[in-house]
Amino acid sequence: DIQLTQSPSFLSASVGDRVTITCRASQGISSYLAWYQQKPGKAPKLLIYAASTLQSGVPSRFSGSGSGTEFTLTISSLQPEDFATYYCQQLNSYPQTFGQGTKVEIK
């Protein structure tokens, strides 16, 4: 199985901050990476796929980059509704594993 390691696991930030979350894969996955946002008690919501393609309807303050084994999700200016847990997922091979999550909390 391909392991995905997210860093940090926990992040405390303020509204307006620029936030970057990293996802590292245990082997190369080309650009087969997606990012999801999950709020308590809710299903995950797709933000980014193919490493850098913004899902329709997702605000442009979210962006993704990377290929191979290292990927980043950036929120350019954190908004109150962005406080949530973020997961990366690789879709290069089965099982299509998820990272352990990064919780973004209000400072």
Next chain:
Amino acid sequence: QITLKESGPTLVKPTQTLTLTCTFSGFSLSTSGVGVGWIRQPPGKALEWLALIYWDDDKRYSPSLKSRLTITKDTSKNQVVLTMTNMDPVDTATYYCAHGPLWFGELLNFDYWGQGTLVTVSS
């Protein structure tokens, strides 16, 4: 509009078999270019990918659970069924089904998710 909804028991006993149904609308699993996956999340923990079925009945399973999982589809009912045998308390989780569109034959994301159903395994 694509929607998915999971249904099944909320409580199962250890060693029992769990059967979950994902009923969906807004797409067909008999049409090329789509898959439906199952993902679970133990309370307070991360997401875990379980299984996936494609429109052409190709099926994929998590290797660590493959011996216990079966995924099937009923295109006439717009349903995908996941069965998991020999349930254990560690299988307590919220179980989600999700729609996965294929782009040039490849699944790149899960873009629509059900609300999830919490299954507790306890005697």
